[in-house]
Amino acid sequence: MASLVYPENVSYVDDAQALRKAFEGWGTSEKAIISILGHRNAAQRRQIRAAYEGLFQEDLVKRLESELKGDFERAVYRWILDPEERDAVLANVAVKKSGDYHVIAEIACVLSPEELLAVRRAYQTRYKLSLEEDVAAHTSGDLRKACYATNLHIYILRYLYHVPNDSDNLLNSPIIFQLLVGLVTAYRYQGPEVNARLADSEADVLHDAIKDKKFNHEELIRILTTRSKLQLLATFNRYRDDHGTSLLEALSGEHGDDFKKVLQTAVRCIHDHKKYFEEVLRNVIKKVGTNEDALTRVIVTRAEKDMKDIKELYYKENSVHLDQAVAKETHGDYKDFLLALLGN
Amino acid sequence: MASLVYPENVSYVDDAQALRKAFEGWGTSEKAIISILGHRNAAQRRQIRAAYEGLFQEDLVKRLESELKGDFERAVYRWILDPEERDAVLANVAVKKSGDYHVIAEIACVLSPEELLAVRRAYQTRYKLSLEEDVAAHTSGDLRKACYATNLHIYILRYLYHVPNDSDNLLNSPIIFQLLVGLVTAYRYQGPEVNARLADSEADVLHDAIKDKKFNHEELIRILTTRSKLQLLATFNRYRDDHGTSLLEALSGEHGDDFKKVLQTAVRCIHDHKKYFEEVLRNVIKKVGTNEDALTRVIVTRAEKDMKDIKELYYKENSVHLDQAVAKETHGDYKDFLLALLGN
Incomplete structure (x- = not known):
């Protein structure tokens, strides 16, 4: 089961406008970006991209790339793509x-x-x-x-x-x-x-x-x-x-x-790919110095698929909740975004 | 261009009934089979198979296999399948x-x-x-x-x-x-x-x-x-x-x-696959003892695609029309069927 939590009914136009607003004014509002994109499934994100392009004649993915930076930017960029593009x-x-x-x-x-x-x-x-x-x-x-x-x-x-x-x-x-x-x-x-x-x-x-x-x-x-x-x-x-x-x-x-x-x-x-992903996460978290690429990859690719099962496996193998472990290893908007995808 | 000649409007039910009739009575009427199946494109053949199965609760392909024999049977069997199945x-x-x-x-x-x-x-x-x-x-x-x-x-x-x-x-x-x-x-x-x-x-x-x-x-x-x-x-x-x-x-x-x-x-x-197929045909025809499998394969797979171009190439390279060369190398129903696919 997926870990992603999202509302069934979404106004793509409202989302696109809220994102646009988040980009404008005094600095970018990362919180707004996380609260929207961190709670939309692939079909919804696709529609938001289309609505955004229609409203503002601008590619949402490119705009996000220019507004965000570091691990957070990379995670959002990976996430907003369709699974096969990603x-x-x-x-x-x-x-x-x-x-x-x-x-x-x-x-x-x-x-x-x-x-x-x-x-x-x-x-x-x-x-x-x-x-x-x-x-x-x-x-x-x-x-x-x-x-x-x-x-x-x-x-x-x-x-x-x-x-x-x-x-x-x-x-x-x-x-x-x-x-x-x-x-x-x-x-x-x-x-x-x-x-x-x-x-x-x-x-x-x-x-x-x-x-x-x-x-x-x-x-x-x-x-x-x-x-x-x-x-x-x-x-x-x-x-x-x-x-x-x-x-x-x-x-x-x-x-x-x-x-x-x-x-x-x-x-x-x-x-057993769930077991495999649990092991990847365990290794990432165990090591000194987090491998953010691997962490992002696993969470972003599995959030809509079977992340809930992987989280359960993780708890079984480590006696620690994955969310807690991820929260300890990461910080800032990157952390908030990953935790959103994990179902928080 | 294709060499196959077929009517645009076909009654699949009539075709199915005519085929059924060809199987019944005193021996199979190969002529009827050739005159129908040798002049139908892939979409039409698919419909005829469906109509035949609907009317007679019998698989047309299996029935053809049991009615026909030798090179003719193999050619008809290859031909009646959808291109990807074939x-x-x-x-x-x-x-x-x-x-x-x-x-x-x-x-x-x-x-x-x-x-x-x-x-x-x-x-x-x-x-x-x-x-x-x-x-x-x-x-x-x-x-x-x-x-x-x-x-x-x-x-x-x-x-x-x-x-x-x-x-x-x-x-x-x-x-x-x-x-x-x-x-x-x-x-x-x-x-x-x-x-x-x-x-x-x-x-x-x-x-x-x-x-x-x-x-x-x-x-x-x-x-x-x-x-x-x-x-x-x-x-x-x-x-x-x-x-x-x-x-x-x-x-x-x-x-x-x-x-x-x-x-x-x-x-x-x-x-250049057309040139390649021309060469395959030339080698088949040149050799003593025809390789019927290769001959059937090329004609059956290309009749609906670019056999007309291959025929032109053949004439250019051999100063003999492919139809004549095929007629000389083959005989009986097998010959008639191949010639039908070649546009005769």
């Missing part, structure tokens, strides 16, 4: 930052196949190229060209002398590209059919692939990027039952920071 | 036959991004799994598992002793999987923007990838599977201008039959 923006930010590739996996694996398609459409409209094109170009290219010869040397030496696989990102480049492109281009089967025998055999394929490590990542990538979520759940369960450890635990032995992070994110999001 | 069936047949993998590339590269999506949806509805899942499972799996270690030996030996790359299909297995899955999962950017500098640099990347052969197929696959068709056209042109030979000619040096065929099909279909 995810396109999040993916575009993540694609440029190798440390954030897991965000792309998160989007690809949490969304339903049709929602992911909507994001791919929004990405094209906004950036004039396809999401997979951008992901592929950023995760391959120069880095990969440079490391091909190197990789071969490393493979040969490791193979001939049985040298264990070190953690090095060079080696991850082609496989992280395959994995990410596979995840964002997936249009998974959405029906209820699950093939138990296939789950059985592919649990073994996964086990072999992880055990061997170096040379058979293609099988791991193939299974994770093409099978339906229900089929993968069956395979994950089978893996745990047959091999006495969960796939996720087994993957913790994987080398290469980026690749491992993307892989684990994909498995987590497919397995 | 392509899903064609892809499903091709995925099980390594010699026909190029048909998958043909479907993926000729269709528009939205049409390809429709095929992926139809595939899921029909086969209860995703197209890419099926492609990935068929082109990887056992073969790939078995050849990983082998490949490594080959790579090492070739690298250490500068042994040229032989034609062997073992080596192609992982890359053909990447290429095909990349092609079918593509949702290419469809806008008009073309980046000339990118075309320039990627023409060089392609040139290097092909020149090196063994180790950089990922770049070739990345570019072919993610860039927009217009962008690829610019890259292909740049390639020809800068390197004095077309990409297609350069690819003829590629090893591995299946991989090369898929690669060339993709490039041809992106470059």
